[in-house]
Amino acid sequence: MTGRRLGAIAVAVLICTGLGACADRAQPEYIGNFEFTPENYPRMGGSLAALPLGEAVTAAALGIDRGQTGDFILFEGSTTRNYMALVSNSFDMLLAYEPSEEAVQYAREQGFEWEMAPIGRDALVFITNKSNPVQGLTDEQIRGIYKGEITNWSEVGGDDAAIIPYQRNNDSGSQTLFDKLINLGDDLMKPPPAYVVGSMIGLLEVVAEYDNSADALGYTVYYYLANMEKEKLERSKILAVDGVECSNGTIRSGKYPYVNDFYAVIPKSLPEDAPARVLYNWIRSAQGKELIESENYVVP
Numbered sequence: 504m505t506g507r508r509l510g511a512i513a514v515a516v517l518i519c520t521g522l523g524a525c526a527d528r529a530q531p532e533y534i535g536n537f538e539f540t541p542e543n544y545p546r547m548g549g550s551l552a553a554l555p556l557g558e559a560v561t562a563a564a565l566g567i568d569r570g571q572t573g574d575f576i577l578f579e580g581s582t583t584r585n586y587m588a589l590v591s592n593s594f595d596m597l598l599a600y601e602p603s604e605e606a607v608q609y610a611r612e613q614g615f616e617w618e619m620a621p622i623g624r625d626a627l628v629f630i631t632n633k634s635n636p637v638q639g640l641t642d643e644q645i646r647g648i649y650k651g652e653i654t655n656w657s658e659v660g661g662d663d664a665a666i667i668p669y670q671r672n673n674d675s676g677s678q679t680l681f682d683k684l685i686n687l688g689d690d691l692m693k694p695p696p697a698y699v700v701g702s703m704i705g706l707l708e709v710v711a712e713y714d715n716s717a718d719a720l721g722y723t724v725y726y727y728l729a730n731m732e733k734e735k736l737e738r739s740k741i742l743a744v745d746g747v748e749c750s751n752g753t754i755r756s757g758k759y760p761y762v763n764d765f766y767a768v769i770p771k772s773l774p775e776d777a778p779a780r781v782l783y784n785w786i787r788s789a790q791g792k793e794l795i796e797s798e799n800y801v802v803p
Contacts, residue, residue, distance in 0.1 A: 583674035621764035635717035639743030651692035
C-alpha cells in the first residue's frame with residue numbers, strides 16, 4: 504500500500520467530511536521522497552485526548568480509511584507509561600501531553616533523550632454535575648478545595664452539601680497537568696482510595712452520575728470532554744475559572760488560566776531519514792498544522 508503526500512492531503516482533509524471520504528484516496532503520493540507503508544510506519548502511541556489526531560495523521564500518511572488506523576497506533580494507558588514505552592523502544596513516536604516527573608526520571612536513568620515540540624494547546628478543566636447550581640470557581644477556591652480547606656459547596660455559592668473532590672491516578676496526563684498548573688505540592692489533600700479514578704472516562708462517569716446528585720467535582724482535559732465525550736458533557740458541565748469559560752477561543756488567547764501545550768515526541772537520536780522523524784517534521788509544518796486544526800485542536 505502506498506503512502507500519500509501529506510502536503511496535498513492536508514488541504515484535501517479540509518474539504519472532506521472525513522479522511523475516509525475522499526474519493527481520490529487510492530492515488531499514490533509521497534511525503535517529499537519518502538513513502539510510508541504499513542511496514543515502515545512508526546509505532547505511534549500517546550495520550551487518549553490525542554487519539555483523533557493520531558488517526559488523522561495515520562490515515563493521511565498511509566492513504567487508508569480512518570477506521571483502519573487502529574492496526575498502527577495505540578492511544579491508551581497512562582501518559583507516564585507511554586513515555587516509558589518510548590524510552591524502552593516499544594513506540595517510535597508519541598502525540599502526548601507532557602511527561603510526569605516519574606517518566607522524566609526514568610528516561611534520565613536509562614540515558615535516553617527525547618525530542619519534543621508543541622503541536623497543540625489544551626486546558627485543564629474542572630467539572631461537576633449539571634444540576635449543581637455553581638457555575639464557576641476561582642483559582643483560590645479550587646486550591647482551597649484540593650487542600651481540604653473548603654469542604655462544602657455552600658462555601659463557594661452552592662447548596663449545603665459536602666464537596667466530593669475526585670482526583671486522578673498519579674501517572675495520568677490529567678494528574679500531571681493538575682500538579683503543574685494547580686501546583687499544590689505537599690498541600691494536596693490525600694484522598695480516600697474511592698476518590699481516585701483510574702481513567703478519564705471513569706472520572707466523567709462519576710461526575711455525571713454520582714448518586715444522581717450535584718456533589719462531585721473532578722478535572723480532565725478540555726479536548727477530551729468537549730470533542731470525544733460530548734454525551735457526558737450533556738450531564739455534566741465545565742466550570743468557569745476566575746470568571747472565564749473554557750473554549751477554543753479562550754485557550755488560544757490564554758485568557759483561560761489553566762492552558763498547556765501537548766507535543767509530538769521522538770527519540771532525539773533518530774536520523775533525518777528515519778520514518779518517525781519524517782512524520783515528526785511534517786506534523787510541525789504548515790500542512791500539519793492545517794490537519795491539526797481540522798480536528799478542532801487549538802494550534803499554538
